[in-house]
Amino acid sequence: MRLGNSKYDEIFWTNGYSSDGTSEVLAKFDDGTAAVLGKKLGTGSSYLLGLSFQDVILRNQINRDYDTERHYVNAFEPGSDVWMLALRAWYESAQPGAVRLGIIPDGKKSVLLLSHDVDWEDSFKPALEFSAMEERHLAKSTFFIQTKYVSDTNSAAFFSGKNLVDLKKNRGAGIFHR
Secondary structure, rough: OOOOOOOOOOOOOOOOOOOOOOEEEEEEEEOOOOEEEEEEEEOOOEEEEEHHHHHHHHHOOOOOOOOOOOOOOOOHHHHHHHHHHHHHHHHHHHHHOOOOOOOOOOHHOOOOOOEEEEEOOHHHHHHHHHHHHHHOOOOOOOOEEEEOOOOOOOOOOOOOOOHHHHHHHHHHHHOOOO
């Protein structure tokens, strides 16, 4: 798993380890030192990681990841997703009565979450079109609406005039809720 783009000389702090012979090397850094060590302790297990979850998970989630991402959004990202899957696997394999709550309603196997960013001066009219299409297909989604009142170097103020009229149309149709 990449921790950062090779164009950076340095990214965040990591610590490579060596096994004392009683622990198993589960992952290595490029320099050959252990990135993850695992050790059986009685009926349990212990893991030692040479990096911080803040660096490999949170950085990716807030787009401060030293360009390690493979896709901009909505994709499996090994740089962070594998760590969360490893934590889940460690928990479930070590805890016989492990409980993990289902996050998909009604026992379904998958879910599709639709969302829209209304964050540009020309986003309001397409929002009307999307909401009408979703209504025809009995679908629901979330609209994230930016309230931009001030023009700046990025774009003009857009939470006014025709955009507010379009927003009120969607609200009147029951699409947007407070």
